[in-house]
Amino acid sequence: MRVDYPRANLDDPGAGLRGRGWRVLTLADLRTPGGDPDPREPERDIELHLTGNLEQFMWSLDGIKLNNSRPLHFKPNERLRVSLVNDTMMAHPIHCCPRHVERCRRPGQHLPVREHTVVVQPAQRVSFRVTADAMGRWAFHCHLLYHMAASMFREVVVA
């Protein structure tokens, strides 16, 4: 299953809260104090699809089982933009351990929201920027343990 037209807006209050006449705080309202900690433009773009099958309880990145996957390689101090497209019917809280990441509001916009874990809603496309400022092996994964254990996990190597 692939989402043909993922949405990228951050101002959706969510199911049950839309069009109710009250103001709902969304990610579009947030700002990182002090601005972008690394204002460099990303040197490279990486796109990953969050994939799975709810009935068979299979979860993965780009449809690849963890044991068959290859690590993502980041260069030391490289600035990257990672885009996640959620092709599943569930929200996934994605963590790029051990770093915080700066979520992009829209492609090319410079008002990041700094986050530890980026929640990607169903049929949503989310981009964040990250600096490879820690050498070694990182864990890029869904924070729902049973998704991570079922292969929604990818090793990142900074070397």
Ligand SMILES: [Cu+2]
């Ligand atoms: Cu998940």
